[in-house]
Amino acid sequence: MTGPILSVQNLERRYGDFVxxxxxSFDVWPGEVIAIVGESGSGKTTLLNCISARLQRSSGSVRYRMRDGRFPDLAELSEAERRFLMRTDWGFVHQNPADGLRMRVSAGANVGERLMAVGERHYGDIRRSAGEWLSRVEIAMDRIDDQPVTFSGGMRQRLQIARNLVTHPRLIFMDEPTGGLDVSVQARVLDLLRNLVNDMGLSVVIVTHDLAVARLLSQRMIVMKSGRIVEQGLTDRVLDDPQHAYTQLLVASIPES
Known part of the structure; x- marks a missing residue:
């Protein structure tokens, strides 16, 4: 298969007169991690919700490379087809893990639900796969029957990652995945994410205001201001030699380590 896995062209989302x-416009290639950065109100989360079909766009196109090679606009898919993509071929990691988990069912059931969405029915196989994924995200097997309400914030985020990745999706959307975590926990989750993304060859679109997160995880970066792209390019190039005045301001605001 050649060509991008996701192609966004001339996308716009308006709320009345507000843009x-x-x-x-940008493409995401197989195995590529793209970071969308900018301050609050820059439009990055609106963009993420539009390209992940969680929010209807006002105009433009968002095309996705299906496993059978088709490359339809998401608007051409039925609601059932989009829902199936969201449960199987895509993942969405929320900033608040409670938004991406069922908090009152067990950790194992949270992971197992995704497997059932792709046709798994054997209880033993589902439980074994769930346990393997809990181990991969550094959650002890003896917590498999515990509910996420009993987990720490970092454990909940790792469980949400396992729930998303168990079906071996090809494209993951992440919305500030470490935004609500303590600094030490952030580092652990980021290291886990980086290793899993590399091991599985995932394509990822990640929204973050933290340029350090963007540098660690992404190969390419898009900088947004007031709903528009003001700069994009290879992550190291953008951060080490920013061209746009707004990007220069963002980079200059990073505390010296």
Whole structure:
């Protein structure tokens, strides 16, 4: 298969007269991690929700490379087809893990639900796979029957990652995945994410205001301001030699380590 896995062209989302994002175009290639950065209100989360079909766009196109090679606009898919993609071929990691988990069912059931969405029915196989994934995200097997309400914030985020990755999706959307975590916990989750993304060859679109997260995880970066892309390019190039005045301001605001 050749060509991008996701292609966004001239995307716009308006809320009445207010522009959430406009004139946004970029491609995501298989195995590529793209970071979308910018301050609060820059339009990055609106953009993420539009390209992940969680929010209807006002105009433009978002095409996705299906496993059978088709490359339809998401708007051409039925609601059932989009829902199936979200449960199987895509993942969405929320900033608040409670938004991406069922908090009152067990950790194992949270992971197992995704497997059932792709046709798994054998209880023993589902439980074994769930246990293997809990181990991969550094959650002890003896917590498999515990509910996420009993977990720490970092454990909940790792469980949400396991729930998303168990079906071996090809594209993951992440919305500030370490935003609500303590610094030491952030580092652990980021290291886990980086290793899993590399091991599985995932394509990822990650929204973050933290340029250190973008540098660690992404190969390419898109900088947004007031709903528009003001700069994009290889992550190291953008951070080490920013061209746009707004990007220069963002980079200059990073505390010296």
């Amino acid at each position: 959430g994002c406009t004139d946004v």
